[in-house]
Amino acid sequence: MLETATELDTIAAISTPPGEGGISIVRVSGNTALDVAEKIFKGKDLHTVKSHTINYGHIVNPKTKHTVDEVMVSVMLAPKTYTCEDVVEINCHGGIVPTNDILQLLLSNGARMAKPGEFTERAFLNGRVDLSQAEAVMDLIRAKTDRSMKVALNQLDGDLSHLIKNLRQDILDVLAQVEVNIDYPEYDDVETMTSKLLREKAVEVKAQIKQLLQTAQEGKILRDGLATAIVGHPNVGKSSLLNRMLHEDKAIVTDVAGTTRDVLEEYVNVRGVPLKLVDTAGIRETNDKVEKIGVERSRKAIKTADLVLLVLDSSNPLSDEDRQLIKVTDEAKRIIILNKTDLPMQLDTDELFNLVPEDQVIRTSATEGVGLDDLKEKISKLFFGGIESNQNSVIVTNARHIGLLNQAEEALDSVLQGLKDGMPVDLVQIDMTRCWEFLGEITGDSYQDELLDQLFSQFCLGK
Ligand SMILES: Nc1nc2c(c(=O)[nH]1)N(C=O)[C@@H](CNc1ccc(C(=O)N[C@@H](CCC(=O)O)C(=O)O)cc1)CN2
Numbered sequence: 001m002l003e004t005a006t007e008l009d010t011i012a013a014i015s016t017p018p019g020e021g022g023i024s025i026v027r028v029s030g031n032t033a034l035d036v037a038e039k040i041f042k043g044k045d046l047h048t049v050k051s052h053t054i055n056y057g058h059i060v061n062p063k064t065k066h067t068v069d070e071v072m073v074s075v076m077l078a079p080k081t082y083t084c085e086d087v088v089e090i091n092c093h094g095g096i097v098p099t100n101d102i103l104q105l106l107l108s109n110g111a112r113m114a115k116p117g118e119f120t121e122r123a124f125l126n127g128r129v130d131l132s133q134a135e136a137v138m139d140l141i142r143a144k145t146d147r148s149m150k151v152a153l154n155q156l157d158g159d160l161s162h163l164i165k166n167l168r169q170d171i172l173d174v175l176a177q178v179e180v181n182i183d184y185p186e187y188d189d190v191e192t193m194t195s196k197l198l199r200e201k202a203v204e205v206k207a208q209i210k211q212l213l214q215t216a217q218e219g220k221i222l223r224d225g226l227a228t229a230i231v232g233h234p235n236v237g238k239s240s241l242l243n244r245m246l247h248e249d250k251a252i253v254t255d256v257a258g259t260t261r262d263v264l265e266e267y268v269n270v271r272g273v274p275l276k277l278v279d280t281a282g283i284r285e286t287n288d289k290v291e292k293i294g295v296e297r298s299r300k301a302i303k304t305a306d307l308v309l310l311v312l313d314s315s316n317p318l319s320d321e322d323r324q325l326i327k328v329t330d331e332a333k334r335i336i337i338l339n340k341t342d343l344p345m346q347l348d349t350d351e352l353f354n355l356v357p358e359d360q361v362i363r364t365s366a367t368e369g370v371g372l373d374d375l376k377e378k379i380s381k382l383f384f385g386g387i388e389s390n391q392n393s394v395i396v397t398n399a400r401h402i403g404l405l406n407q408a409e410e411a412l413d414s415v416l417q418g419l420k421d422g423m424p425v426d427l428v429q430i431d432m433t434r435c436w437e438f439l440g441e442i443t444g445d446s447y448q449d450e451l452l453d454q455l456f457s458q459f460c461l462g463k
């Protein structure tokens with residue numbers, strides 16, 4: 001059951017990032033938000049100001065009577081607020097000391113320290129947003145490209161919620177229809193009729209779930225970034241390529257083989273796709289203790305990557321180590337990069353094409369900045385089939401949602417199998433109901449308290 005606003009205590013937290021800034025915001029939410037704020041605020045009586053106004057005054061320690069800061073205080077009365085509760089936001093000077101002092105004063109005057117994500121959790125508990133919308137708030141904060149942001153914003157707007165709610169309503173309708181048919185059989189062939197209803201609905205919902213799941217790969221990449229490992233032999237130009245992609249000299253580049261010792265991760269926006277570029281240590285047999293560990297990490301990066309960029313030095317013949325690396329990365333989604341094409345070609349491309357007949361091969365010069373546009377184009381094509389795909393449809397991005405959609409689909413498979421096997425309708429109904437429940441967990445229509453704790457604990461403090 002949902003708790004009502006009156007059962008929840010008043011919480012407070014700093015909602016802006018820690019450190020120095022122009023302004024910091026300390027947020028308070030709950031039944032007694034105004035009482036708590038009023039105790040430490042000198043200015044207009046906050047109980048009498050209009051809702052959704054911002055009010056000038058000072059924060060004064062009620063015990064010592066010392067002025068802590070000069071502030072602006074927003075008063076927003078329930079229910080039309082972020083949490084659906086009374087909200088007070090204290091806009092103070094953005095320094096660590098005033099901000100923390102104000103929070104401490106609120107805590108010693110009746111507020112409790114908010115847990116991470118607790119304001120958004122309240123927006124959920126009080127029914128302003130559903131669970132998938134609450135999750136979108138965090139995706140929005142973490143979005144790394146404009147496209148990732150758009151997907152999160154659509155989810156926050158309730159696009160996914162509406163789709164799921166409609167599916168659930170359809171299932172509920174058919175379940176009700178089946179009940180009626182069982183309770184008041186008007187025809188002799190009621191069993192046949194209800195089976196037909198259930199089958200048709202199961203097929204229809206399954207098709208929609210499948211369609212959603214097809215967006216999952218793209219969705220997950222937009223949300224979490226595409227883990228892209230740049231691998232290859234020492235000195236082939238991996239770090240130089242990373243720097244080129246970032247337009248910044250992040251990684252150390254030297255002509256010494258074995259320069260990169262540890263993996264380096266950086267995000268880069270490639271046509272709206274967030275790439276998590278991972279520069280790795282050049283892979284070779286080595287006795288150097290530090291380099292050895294780096295090489296181990298490179299091997300691990302290959303295993304966990306969504307995409308491997310295997311870099312070869314075109315100004316040198318293919319070596320045995322190169323051939324081995326081609327084998328090691330064979331299972332991965334891969335693009336081969338022939339780097340140093342500004343130098344005379346020494347690599348036997350016929351041999352290479354024989355070794356990797358299926359792969360995209362791109363020629364680059366990291367030093368001259370040649371071939372990088374081509375590389376970006378290929379990456380975005382490889383994962384998104386062009387720029388315009390899925391721009392307007394609902395996209396699932398979240399591993400929790402994907403898991404539940406898979407479970408819902410499995411339940412529908414059981415429905416269809418049961419009908420095929422001539423199982424009694426009341427047993428088939430159970431699987432249909434399970435499907436309805438799995439979908440409901442996406443929007444939080446049903447949930448366990450542990451789930452909320454786990455979800456919101458990943459949020460920012462003050463959100
Ligand atoms: N100062 C401040 N800025 C902020 C937030 C905030 O809480 N405080 N937000 C959050 O952290 C974000 C804005 N999100 C918000 C979402 C809904 C409501 C809200 O009050 N919704 C009500 C009333 C809407 C209306 O007036 O029409 C509702 O949906 O019922 C407020 C903020 C970003 N900026």
Ligand SMILES: Nc1nc2c(ncn2[C@@H]2O[C@H](COP(=O)(O)OP(=O)(O)OP(=O)(O)O)[C@@H](O)[C@H]2O)c(=O)[nH]1
Pocket residue numbers: 232233234235236237238239240241252253254255256257258259260261280281282283339340341342343364365366367368
């Ligand atoms: N001519 C030419 N030189 C390049 C190119 N790319 C990189 N280099 C040079 O090759 C050398 C090695 O470059 P890095 O980027 O450090 O190579 P790496 O693959 O990261 O090497 P490790 O970190 O040791 O594995 C440097 O001297 C670069 O300037 C290129 O496209 N053309």
Ligand SMILES: [Mg+2]
Pocket residue numbers: 238239240251252259260279280281282
């Ligand atoms: Mg390097």
